[in-house]
Structure formats: C-alpha cells, structure tokens
Amino acid sequence: MSVRLDKLLSRLGLASRSGVKDMLKAGRVRVNGEIIRDPSFQTPLEAEVALDGKLLDTRLDRHLMLYKPAGVLTAREDPRQKTVMELLPPLYTALGCMPVGRLDKDTTGILLLTTDGELAHRLISPDRHVDKVYEARVEGCLNDSDIQLFARGIPLKDFTALPAKLEILSPDTGRVTVQEGKYHQVKRMFGAVGKPVIALHRLSFGPLPLDDGLAPGQFRELTEGETAALYEAAGLNA
Numbered sequence: 399m400s401v402r403l404d405k406l407l408s409r410l411g412l413a414s415r416s417g418v419k420d421m422l423k424a425g426r427v428r429v430n431g432e433i434i435r436d437p438s439f440q441t442p443l444e445a446e447v448a449l450d451g452k453l454l455d456t457r458l459d460r461h462l463m464l465y466k467p468a469g470v471l472t473a474r475e476d477p478r479q480k481t482v483m484e485l486l487p488p489l490y491t492a493l494g495c496m497p498v499g500r501l502d503k504d505t506t507g508i509l510l511l512t513t514d515g516e517l518a519h520r521l522i523s524p525d526r527h528v529d530k531v532y533e534a535r536v537e538g539c540l541n542d543s544d545i546q547l548f549a550r551g552i553p554l555k556d557f558t559a560l561p562a563k564l565e566i567l568s569p570d571t572g573r574v575t576v577q578e579g580k581y582h583q584v585k586r587m588f589g590a591v592g593k594p595v596i597a598l599h600r601l602s603f604g605p606l607p608l609d610d611g612l613a614p615g616q617f618r619e620l621t622e623g624e625t626a627a628l629y630e631a632a633g634l635n636a
Contacts, residue, residue, distance in 0.1 A: 400440040400441055401443065401458075402437065402438055402440065402441070403418075403422070403434055403436070403438070403439040404422065404437035406456060406458075407427070407449075408492075409458060409492060409493060410489065411488050411489045411491070411492030415437075418437065419437050422435045423435055427449055428448045428451075429441055429445050429447050430446050431446070443456065443458075458493060459514060460493055460495055460619060461510070461512045461517075461620040461625050461628065462486070462512070462617050462618065462619055462620065463608070463612070463618055464486070464612075465508065465509075465608060465613060465614050466505070466507060466600075467506060467614035468503070468505070468506050469504065470482055471503055472499075472501050472502075473500075474491075474496060474497075479503075482511070483495070485617065486511075486617060490511070493513050495512065496513070496515065497509055498518045498522060498603070499522040499579040500581075501600060502582060502585070502598070504597075504598075506598070506614065507600030507601060507608055508602060508603050508606065508607070509603075510606070510628070517632050521628065521631065522579050524560060526631070526633060528577065528603075529577060529604060530575070530603055530604075531573060531575045531600070532573070532574050532598055532599065533598075533599045534571065534574060534595050534598050535571050536570055536593040536594060536595055537593060537594045538593045539569040540564070540571075540593060544572075545564045548561070548563065548587065549561050549562070549564070552587045552590050552591070553590075554590060557580065559578065559580075559583060559587050560576070562575060562576045562577075562587065570596075574587070584598060604628060605627040605631055
C-alpha cells in the first residue's frame with residue numbers, strides 16, 4: 399500500500415497541506431534517502447521518511463491506553479471543559495484517534511483510544527461480550543442479595559442491564575464486570591439496588607488491565623501483543 403506524500407505528512411500533523419507543499423519545495427523531505435518535491439509522490443507505507451534529516455514515525459494506525467483522571471471529559475472536543483484528547487500530543491488528534499466508549503467525567507481508570515473506528519465499535523458492542531471491570535465505592539453495605547440482583551440483570555428506566563458479576567471486596571466496595579457500556583450504566587445499576595456510587599474506577603477493558611506504571615493523565619501506545627489481543631476480542635484481524 400502507498401499514500402500521497404503530502405497527505406501522509408499532513409495526517410501526521412506536521413503542517414497543513416499547503417505547509418507540507420512548502421516543505422517539499424524546499425527539499426526538506428526525503429523518502430528512502432531521496433529528496434522528494436512532488437506532493438503526489440506515492441509513498442509506500444513501509445518507506446523511511448525523514449524531515450530535516452530526522453526519521454518520522456509514519457504509522458497511521460495507533461492504539462493507546464490512557465489512565466483517565468477525574469474531572470476530564472471523554473470526548474474529542476468540548477468548548478467549555480477539558481477533554482481526554484487534550485492529555486495527548488496533537489499527533490493523535492491529527493491521526494483521528496478516538497476514545498473507545500466513554501468514562502464519566504468523575505470516573506477514573508483505563509480508557510482505550512484508537513484510529514480504527516470498526517475496532518472501537520466492536521469493543522463497545524454488547525454483542526461481542528467484551529468484559530469491562532470496575533471497582534466501585536458505594537454508600538451503604540453490599541450484600542449477597544446485591545450479587546444475585548446483578549447476576550440476574552437489573553431493570554433500569556430505559557433498558558435492562560445484562561447479567562453482571564459483582565464481587566464484594568469490603569462492605570462498601572465492590573468489583574463489577576459488565577459487558578455493556580451504556581451511559582452511567584454502572585452507577586445506575588448500583589443506584590437501582592439502593593447503593594449510590596461515591597467513586598468509580600475502571601480496572602480493565604477486555605484483555606487489557608490498566609498499566610500499573612501509568613499515573614493519572616499519562617498514556618502509552620499499546621504493544622503489538624496487546625493490539626492483537628484487542629482485535630481478537632473484537633473478532634477482527636489486526
């Protein structure tokens with residue numbers, strides 16, 4: 399596969415299409431060691447591309463793990479509030495990275511982001527049965543009755559939540575595994591059994607746990623093995 403050189407460089411967020419043309423005209427860009435001035439040059443995706451002598455990472459597909467902190471919206475952009483995309487270098491916005499599902503503003507934990515829209519859609523589809531594991535601190539004391547209610551599936555105002563696994567970690571803290579990710583779902587499930595959520599943290603998404611080495615607000619790209627595991631969970635070929 400190949401891509402126009404001006405499109406590739408602009409997708410990487412280096413400059414606008416017109417700015418990229420100026421770079422090329424000035425002879426600042428080399429492909430496999432050769433200066434290329436033609437914006438329409440078809441560049442193999444595996445080619446070595448250098449700007450001002452520095453090799454570029456030209457991968458257009460990216461998959462990230464972010465430790466989402468509290469107080470940040472899971473959205474591409476918002477005119478009034480800070481979003482998760484503002485925690486990332488501009489490159490990822492330029493490449494079209496998007497959050498996989500969403501975490502509420504005050505919810506913390508693992509958030510995946512990807513440039514692959516089909517992968518994102520499959521991972522959050524209840525039809526795929528991809529587990530999401532949360533730890534919740536609640537008002538009141540959890541009990542065996544709550545475990546049974548979660549296991550049966552909890553009727554909510556607009557839908558009935560699929561059966562979920564609830565483990566009691568302490569009287570006011572539970573670990574819940576769900577296969578959906580609807581708006582405020584986990585909070586609504588606990589609220590429906592009379593145990594409002596005080597704090598919510600997502601521990602894992604599908605086969606991937608939150609990296610212990612990440613602090614709130616930090617991110618990293620997924621390894622090849624992690625990416626392959628996600629595609630397998632989504633029923634897709636990487």
